[in-house]
Structure formats: structure tokens, C-alpha cells
Amino acid sequence: MPASPIRKLVPYAEAAKKRGVKVYHLNIGQPDIETPQMALDAVRHFDFKVLEYSHSAGNESYRRKLSAYYKRSGMDIDYQQIIVTTGGSEAILFAFMSCLDAGDEVIIPEPFYANYNGFAVAADILVKPLTSYIGSGFALPPVAEFEKLIGPRTRGIMICNPNNPTGYLYSSEEMETLRQLILKHDLYLFADEAYRDFCYTGQHIHSLNLQGVEDRVIMIDTISKRYSACGGRIGALITRNQDILDTVLKFAQARLSPPSFAQILGEAACDLPADYFDATRAEYLKRRDVLVSRLNAIPGVYCPNPGGAFYAMASLPVDDTDKFCQWILESFSYENQTVMLAPAGGFYGTPGLGKKEIRLAYVLNTAALHKAMDCLQKALEEYPGKI
Amino acid sequence: MPASPIRKLVPYAEAAKKRGVKVYHLNIGQPDIETPQMALDAVRHFDFKVLEYSHSAGNESYRRKLSAYYKRSGMDIDYQQIIVTTGGSEAILFAFMSCLDAGDEVIIPEPFYANYNGFAVAADILVKPLTSYIGSGFALPPVAEFEKLIGPRTRGIMICNPNNPTGYLYSSEEMETLRQLILKHDLYLFADEAYRDFCYTGQHIHSLNLQGVEDRVIMIDTISKRYSACGGRIGALITRNQDILDTVLKFAQARLSPPSFAQILGEAACDLPADYFDATRAEYLKRRDVLVSRLNAIPGVYCPNPGGAFYAMASLPVDDTDKFCQWILESFSYENQTVMLAPAGGFYGTPGLGKKEIRLAYVLNTAALHKAMDCLQKALEEYPGKI
Numbered sequence: 001m002p003a004s005p006i007r008k009l010v011p012y013a014e015a016a017k018k019r020g021v022k023v024y025h026l027n028i029g030q031p032d033i034e035t036p037q038m039a040l041d042a043v044r045h046f047d048f049k050v051l052e053y054s055h056s057a058g059n060e061s062y063r064r065k066l067s068a069y070y071k072r073s074g075m076d077i078d079y080q081q082i083i084v085t086t087g088g089s090e091a092i093l094f095a096f097m098s099c100l101d102a103g104d105e106v107i108i109p110e111p112f113y114a115n116y117n118g119f120a121v122a123a124d125i126l127v128k129p130l131t132s133y134i135g136s137g138f139a140l141p142p143v144a145e146f147e148k149l150i151g152p153r154t155r156g157i158m159i160c161n162p163n164n165p166t167g168y169l170y171s172s173e174e175m176e177t178l179r180q181l182i183l184k185h186d187l188y189l190f191a192d193e194a195y196r197d198f199c200y201t202g203q204h205i206h207s208l209n210l211q212g213v214e215d216r217v218i219m220i221d222t223i224s225k226r227y228s229a230c231g232g233r234i235g236a237l238i239t240r241n242q243d244i245l246d247t248v249l250k251f252a253q254a255r256l257s258p259p260s261f262a263q264i265l266g267e268a269a270c271d272l273p274a275d276y277f278d279a280t281r282a283e284y285l286k287r288r289d290v291l292v293s294r295l296n297a298i299p300g301v302y303c304p305n306p307g308g309a310f311y312a313m314a315s316l317p318v319d320d321t322d323k324f325c326q327w328i329l330e331s332f333s334y335e336n337q338t339v340m341l342a343p344a345g346g347f348y349g350t351p352g353l354g355k356k357e358i359r360l361a362y363v364l365n366t367a368a369l370h371k372a373m374d375c376l377q378k379a380l381e382e383y384p385g386k387i
Numbered sequence: 388m389p390a391s392p393i394r395k396l397v398p399y400a401e402a403a404k405k406r407g408v409k410v411y412h413l414n415i416g417q418p419d420i421e422t423p424q425m426a427l428d429a430v431r432h433f434d435f436k437v438l439e440y441s442h443s444a445g446n447e448s449y450r451r452k453l454s455a456y457y458k459r460s461g462m463d464i465d466y467q468q469i470i471v472t473t474g475g476s477e478a479i480l481f482a483f484m485s486c487l488d489a490g491d492e493v494i495i496p497e498p499f500y501a502n503y504n505g506f507a508v509a510a511d512i513l514v515k516p517l518t519s520y521i522g523s524g525f526a527l528p529p530v531a532e533f534e535k536l537i538g539p540r541t542r543g544i545m546i547c548n549p550n551n552p553t554g555y556l557y558s559s560e561e562m563e564t565l566r567q568l569i570l571k572h573d574l575y576l577f578a579d580e581a582y583r584d585f586c587y588t589g590q591h592i593h594s595l596n597l598q599g600v601e602d603r604v605i606m607i608d609t610i611s612k613r614y615s616a617c618g619g620r621i622g623a624l625i626t627r628n629q630d631i632l633d634t635v636l637k638f639a640q641a642r643l644s645p646p647s648f649a650q651i652l653g654e655a656a657c658d659l660p661a662d663y664f665d666a667t668r669a670e671y672l673k674r675r676d677v678l679v680s681r682l683n684a685i686p687g688v689y690c691p692n693p694g695g696a697f698y699a700m701a702s703l704p705v706d707d708t709d710k711f712c713q714w715i716l717e718s719f720s721y722e723n724q725t726v727m728l729a730p731a732g733g734f735y736g737t738p739g740l741g742k743k744e745i746r747l748a749y750v751l752n753t754a755a756l757h758k759a760m761d762c763l764q765k766a767l768e769e770y771p772g773k774i
Contacts, residue, residue: 001484004640035438043648044431051422051618051652086473086620089642097388097509102489118641122484124511231438231647233473233620253391254505255476260618261430261648265438 002117005346012329013340021333024372026360027340029164029310033228033280033363035265042268043261054260056252058084058236062263065270066236072274073196075208081240083248084258084266088194088222088235089115095218095237096123098247099188104155106190109141111313111347111354113164113192128154129349134315134357137304138166140174146181156188157181161204162195165347165359166313167288167306175205182216189213192220195309197277200285202307208238215241223262225310226277227269232262284310287362287369294373295360298380310363313344315356319385321345325358327383334378337371389504392733399716400727408720411759413747414727416551416697420615420667422652429655430648441647443639445471445623449650452657453623459661460583462595468627470635471645471653475581475609475622476502482605482624483510485634486575491542493577496528498700498734498741500551500579515541516736521702521744524691525553527561533568543575544568548591549582552734552746553700554675554693562592569603576600579607582696584664587672589694595625602628610649612697613664614656619649671697674749674756681760682747685767697750700731702743706772708732712745714770721765724758 006027013023057063063079070077085091092115100106102124108116110129120127128149132138146157157178162169170178182189191207207217222235237248252258288305291312295303300317318324321343328338342361344354362369380386393414400410444450450466457464472478479502487493489511495503497516507514515536519525533544544565549556557565569576578594594604609622624635639645675692678699682690687704705711708730715725729748731741749756767773 001634001637001641003637007640030439032437034436040433040436040438044433046427046431049421049427050419051427051616051649052417053617086646087643093642102511115641115643118638122509122638122641124489229438230440231644233644233646247388250388250390251505251509253394254388254502254509255480256474256502257618257620259473259620259646259649262438262646 001121005114006342009325009329009340012326016329016338020336022337023329024337024339024364024368024375026362026364026372027342029225029361029363030230031225031228031310031363032365033283035228036269036272036276038272039227039229039265039269043265046261046264051260054257054263056257057249058082058258059263059267062267065267069270070238073206075206077208077238081238081245083237083245083252084263085235085237085252086258087224087233088192088220089119091220091235091237092116092192093119093122094248094251095190095220096120096125097251098244099218100125100155103153105151105153106156106158107146107149107154108158108349110349111165111344112349113160114346116158117349127349131350131353132166134302134304134313138163138168138313140170140177143177143181150185154185154187156190158190158192160192160194161207162199162306162308164195164309165311165342165344167309167311169199169202169307170205171202172205175207175210179210179213182213187216189217190220191217194220194222194225197226198281198284198310199308200281200288201305204308218244223266223269229262229265232265233259234262234266284362287366288312290366290369291360291362291373294370298377300380310361312360312362313357314360316358316380317387318356318380318383319387320355321358322355323385324383328379332379332382334375337375339372339375388508392501393729396712396716396727399713403716403725407723409724410716411724411726411751411755411762413749413751413759414729416612416748416750417617418612418615418697418750419752420670422615423656423659423663425659426614426616426652426656430652433648433651438647441644441650443644444636445469445645446650446654449654452654456657457625460593462593464595464625468625468632470624470632470639471650472622472624472639473645474611474620475579475607476506478607478609478622478624479503479579480506480509481635481638482577482607483507483512484638485631486605487512487542490540492538492540493543493545494533494536494541495545495736497736498552498731499736500547501733503545504736514736518737518740519553521689521691521700525550525555525700527557527564530564530568537572541572541574543577545577545579547579547581548594549586549693549695551582551696552698552729552731554696554698556586556589556694557592558589559592562594562597566597566600569600574603576604577607578604581607581609581612584613585668585671585697586695587668587675588692591695605631610653610656616649616652619652620646621649621653671749674753675699677753677756678747678749678760681757685764687767697748699747699749700744701747703745703767704774705743705767705770706774707742708745709742710772711770715766719766719769721762724762726759726762
């Protein structure tokens with residue numbers, strides 16, 4: 001089981017804080033946006049006396065509300081095609097375990113969310129990384145590159161759209177490419193859409209709306225980012241393939257039920273007004289623009305403009321971002337402040353890649369982002385491993 | 388992945404209810420005891436504005452309270468030896484995945500909790516069932532029987548104490564037998580102690596107090612039954628083996644964190660007065676006595692007196708309890724009422740065993756238990772497959 005690549009730096013951040021240095025956390029996707037008041041209030045006002053197991057697939061009332069939310073978002077999904085999970089994490093694990101046998105392979109464009117590796121180990125499947133490049137803004141690799149990787153054990157392609165860690169939003173042409181690939185090679189498409197509601201440049205193409213592959217698409221969802229409700233641990237697996245639903249339900253039954261309290265929160269949040277995301281989206285867009293323009297103004301730094309999510313990848317003029325991200329916590333401060341960043345190596349499946357790159361999560365307000373960028377700029381001036 | 392053996396009967400229970408028949412549910416371990424008011428109130432009064440991820444190992448404040456609870460219960464456990472999980476379910480899965488390789492074997496006395504099979508499939512390990520018998524009240528099988536099963540891939544023994552589904556409470560002599568077995572054969576002991584606080588006849592021997600095997604014991608805990616908080620999905624994995632803790636933490640980090648709301652509930656419940664369980668235990672004891680005496684008064688029925696938990700196993704004078712448990716829902720009612728029971732076959736790993744046995748969960752009050760037993764008694768008089 002691989003250790004989380006981001007967590008390795010935690011002791012250095014804790015040591016910096018003990019020295020009295022303020023640390024701006026751009027290393028994790030924990031949004032600072034407030035969880036919607038009405039959704040928190042729904043939890044406060046529960047009226048049961050026994051905290052019972054819910055249905056293994058999630059409360060029917062919640063699944064019906066989710067179905068309506070998907071329909072409003074342009075996806076025709078019945079509540080019976082939804083299985084509520086303990087976070088998007090469990091949905092990924094259930095998808096791998098239900099669709100794949102031990103030793104089967106899934107192609108994932110890299111860089112990708114590092115925890116996919118952990119779920120792959122747990123499900124005993126193999127991740128085949130396919131490199132996307134910062135120079136092209138992390139666009140989908142060409143079809144020919146996919147074809148090279150597809151072998152007898154290849155059973156699926158996994159995407160995260162918009163992407164964590166790159167923020168890349170797949171175009172309709174790229175989604176059509178994926179559709180043709182899964183159709184031609186009889187593959188599953190695992191689509192992690194945790195950040196679907198955070199698109200700034202371009203429109204989100206829903207994997208569940210791809211035509212002619214309805215039984216090949218498994219969508220992973222979560223309320224963690226959408227409603228800034230990471231601690232609730234409520235996600236969902238959605239597919240139109242009844243055999244997969246039947247199998248996933250068996251895994252869901254073995255673990256009895258998803259958490260009850262946060263299902264209440266999720267159900268209430270489905271009733272938020274249609275313009276709820278406008279303010280959140282506007283806030284993230286403002287942050288993105290600050291972050292990306294500040295990064296690209298630093299000599300030697302390059303950051304492609306991400307179309308969605310709240311992440312950006314940047315290349316730095318340093319020897320090794322593992323070393324740099326440790327150094328900036330351990331040996332640097334500016335006005336008694338510093339910044340915690342995620343070295344990108346952990347987001348690549350191919351060893352050695354990402355050594356010049358970092359991932360930044362723009363989950364702080366613009367004032368804090370400016371201060372964090374001041375730190376980064378100064379640090380790059382002082383860093384002994386600058387190249 | 389095996390289907391839950393209990394769930395197969397759900398459609399028949401639903402059909403009975405649609406016909407207007409009242410169904411007494413003795414089939415599942417969902418207690419009717421109220422969740423402690425002060426613990427529910429702690430959730431109502433949370434004061435955060437952002438529902439953030441908690442620590443992957445659980446909130447430190449909760450782990451420290453849990454440590455104090457274990458110490459009061461006679462177990463010297465540091466908070467750093469506790470990893471909070473999403474229900475006892477996840478603790479079992481983490482234990483299997485962290486301690487065992489694919490193809491490794493765990494010996495489990497049968498009948499056992501059917502979902503162990505599901506977690507074994509997910510972790511790709513093999514369950515080796517070792518039969519215990521209703522005639523001896525489901526006592527631990529003799530050492531010689533364990534020795535026969537122990538082979539080169541055997542890595543552990545799993546027990547549930549007190550037991551689900553039998554209610555059996557292991558004696559100090561039996562726990563000493565297990566201690567010597569794991570010491571002699573260098574095995575892990577996975578001890579599911581979900582029902583530790585529900586002992587009526589005899590004292591619970593804590594697996595974590597076994598001497599000389601401190602690094603071989605992994606205890607599985609949960610608040611589900613202790614505080615009637617099944618829907619919270621909060622459990623814990625406890626061990627003094629640092630290597631296992633390190634590995635479990637990696638799995639915990641991959642899924643980010645356990646649910647936040649129910650951690651608040653669990654933390655508050657640790658402050659319940661020492662006599663809190665007295666009333667609950669007295670209520671279950673009363674129920675047990677009603678159930679067991681009513682069962683043994685029915686001609687041809689035998690039910691050994693369980694020492695703990697809230698389950699009992701009984702043998703019935705029928706051809707096949709799978710058929711009988713379906714028939715009693717589908718084709719029988721008495722005063723427009725019937726009872727849902729769990730056929731015991733699903734609790735055995737050895738095919739064909741348990742065909743004359745049922746499991747009953749005494750999670751209803753004594754008045755309801757009497758009515759359910761009236762139904763069972765009448766049903767056994769009418770059942771065409773009676774022998």
C-alpha cells in the first residue's frame with residue numbers, strides 16, 4: 001500500500017507552525033467555502049431517537065432528490081441507478097471491485113489523483129498511466145497513445161473531469177474520443193466528476209450523456225466539494241448498467257449502510273436554489289485568476305490556465321519539487337510566513353515524472369493567495385537548488 | 388461477491404406488509420434502544436461552519452476519549468493505538484488488507500457473521516470455517532480441530548466475542564486456548580468485540596489483555612451496538628502492533644477520513660455515566676430470558692442460553708429453515724401478524740450446515756417478543772415441512 005505523497009510533508013509543516021511561522025495551505029483540496037447553512041441546519045434539526053442503519057444503497061428519499069438534481073443538471077438518471085456511498089472514495093473502490101478482476105488494467109491519464117493508486121492496490125488491479133503534458137495544458141493524450149497501452153487485460157479508462165490535480169476540463173471532442181475508444185475496445189469508462197459544478201472556461205460534458213455506451217459508463221460523484229462537505233463522507237456511484245448496480249449493492253450490503261447524518265445534509269442541499277453555485281463559482285474563478293497570473297509573473301514559472309476544479313499545476317525552475325516543497329517549510333520564511341505545496345511526483349504513475357511540477361489548490365481567499373504567492377516568489381529567489 | 392443471505396427474504400417481508408400483515412423483525416441486529424440523548428444532542432449542537440475532513444485516524448480528541456473508555460473497561464490502550472474507522476465493517480476490511488496477502492487464510496469458528504465473507508472476498512483472502520455445534524452451546528472447537536486446519540497459508544484466527552450470531556461468550560479457558568494457538572503458530576487474532584458491553588452470564592475476557600501476544604491481537608470495535616448508533620458508521624481498529632497501525636493508516640489516508648458528525652456523537656458518548664449500560668443490559672437480559680424460555684417451551688425447538696450480545700440460535704423441527712423462513716412470511720399469519728427470522732445457513736461457511744437452525748435478534752421489547760413467539764409456535768404447528 002503506497003503512503004499518501006502529500007502527507008509526507010505534514011511533519012515539516014507542523015514543525016514550521018511550532019516555530020511560529022504561519023503556513024498557507026495550498027496543498028490539499030479542503031475548501032474554505034462555508035457549507036450551506038440550510039444543509040447544516042437540516043442535520044441540526046433531525047428528529048429521530050434511534051440512529052438506525054439506512055438502506056445499503058442510501059435513503060430512498062435522498063436518492064430521489066439526487067435523481068432530480070441530476071435531471072436539472074441535464075442527466076436523465078433514475079433514483080434506482082444511484083447507490084449512495086461513503087464518500088467518492090468508496091464509490092471508486094466499489095467500481096473497481098465490481099467491474100474488474102484481480103490483475104485487470106485501467107488506463108488513467110497522468111498526472112492523476114494519487115489515491116487512485118491506493119484503491120487500485122486494495123482492488124488488486126493495475127493502473128496503466130498515460131502521460132499528459134503541461135506544455136499542452138494537460139489535454140487528453142492522442143488516441144494512438146491509448147491504443148498502444150490497450151492490451152488483453154485492459155478493462156477500462158478512468159478520467160477525472162474537471163481534473164484533480166491539473167484542473168483540466170475535457171472538451172466535447174476529447175469526450176467523443178473516449179466514447180469511441182471504450183466502444184471499440186469494449187471498455188468501461190470510470191468518470192470521477194467530483195468537481196463537475198466547478199467549470200469556468202468551457203462546458204462540462206457529462207460522461208453519462210455519452211451516446212451508445214450507456215452500459216459502459218460508471219460515474220463517481222461526491223458532495224464533498226460541491227457543498228464543501230468533505231467530512232460528511234457522502235458520495236455516489238451512478239450507472240445505467242444493472243449488472244454493475246447489482247454487484248455494487250452486494251459490496252454496499254456487506255458494509256451495511258452509508259453514514260446517516262450526512263445523507264440528511266446531502267438531501268437538504270439538493271433543494272438549494274439553482275443559482276447557489278454562481279457565487280461559489282465566481283469566488284473560485286477570482287481565485288484562479290489571481291493564482292495563475294501571479295504564478296506566470298514569476299520568472300521561470302509556468303502555469304496553464306485550468307478550466308475547472310480548484311487546482312492548478314505549475315512548473316518551477318528548481319532541481320526537484322520534493323526537495324523544494326520540504327525546503328520552503330523547513331528552511332524558509334518571508335515575513336514569518338510560508339506556503340505548503342504538493343510536489344507533483346506523487347500524481348504521476350510513471351516514476352521520475354513531475355519533478356519540476358507542483359499542484360496548488362486555490363482553496364484560500366485572494367488576500368491569502370497573494371501572500372502565499374509572495375512567499376513562493378521570494379522562496380524561488382533564495383532556493384539553493386534553483387536552476 | 389456473495390449476496391447477503393438475510394436480504395434474500397426482504398421481498399417476502401415487504402409483500403407481507405403490503406397485504407397488511409404486521410411483521411416482527413427478529414432477523415437483523417438493529418436495536419430499538421434509543422441512542423443516548425446527550426450524544427444525539429452533541430451532534431445537534433455542533434458549531435462549525437465548514438464540514439471539513441477530520442484526521443484520517445479520527446479526531447485526536449475522540450481518540451483520547453476512547454482511550455479513557457478502554458482504560459475504564461480495563462484495557463490499557465493509548466490513543467495512538469486507535470484508528471477510527473467507518474463502522475466496524477471498515478475496521479475488519481482494513482485489518483484483513485493490512486495483515487494478510489492475497490490467498491492467505493483465516494480460521495473462523497462457524498457459524499459466523501455472514502459479512503465476514505464479503506470482506507474476505509474484497510481482501511482476496513480465504514475463510515477456513517471451523518464448525519462449532521448447537522449441542523455444546525457453540526463453545527470454541529477443540530484445539531485439535533484448529534491444529535488440523537492450520538496450514539502454510541494460515542495467518543490468523545478471527546473470533547466475535549460475544550458472538551454474532553450465536554450469542555456465545557468465550558470463557559477465560561477458551562481465550563487462553565486461543566492465546567496459546569496464536570503464540571505457537573505465529574498467527575494474528577482478529578477479535579470483533581462489537582458486543583463487548585452486552586454480557587449477561589460470565590465476564591468478557593478482553594483480547595487486548597492476553598499476555599505475551601500483544602503484537603498479534605487486532606481488536607475491532609464499533610459504537611453501532613454499544614450506543615445504538617448503527618447509522619453513524621463509526622468503528623475503530625485497535626492494536627499495539629506499530630507496523631500494522633502504520634499500514635492501516637495508509638488505507639485510512641486513501642479514503643481520507645471517517646464521518647465527522649458521528650465522531651462527535653461517539654466522543655460525547657464516552658462521557659456517559661459508568662452505570663449507563665446497566666439499564667440497557669438489564670433490558671436485553673429480560674428479553675433474552677423471555678425469548679429463550681419461550682423457544683425451549685415449543686416442542687422440538689432447542690435454544691442454548693446465550694451469554695452475551697443480543698442474538699440466539701435455535702434449532703427447529705423443520706425440513707429446511709430457508710424454506711420455513713420464506714413460508715412464514717409468504718404463506719402464514721396469526722392474528723394478522725408474522726415474524727421475520729434469519730435462516731442459519733448463511734452463517735456457516737461449510738455448505739449444507741445450519742439447515743435446521745435460525746438466528747434470532749432480540750431487539751424488540753418483551754411484549755413484541757411474546758407476540759413473535761406466539762407466531763413462531765403457531766407456524767411450527769401448521770408448517771407442511773415439519774419433521
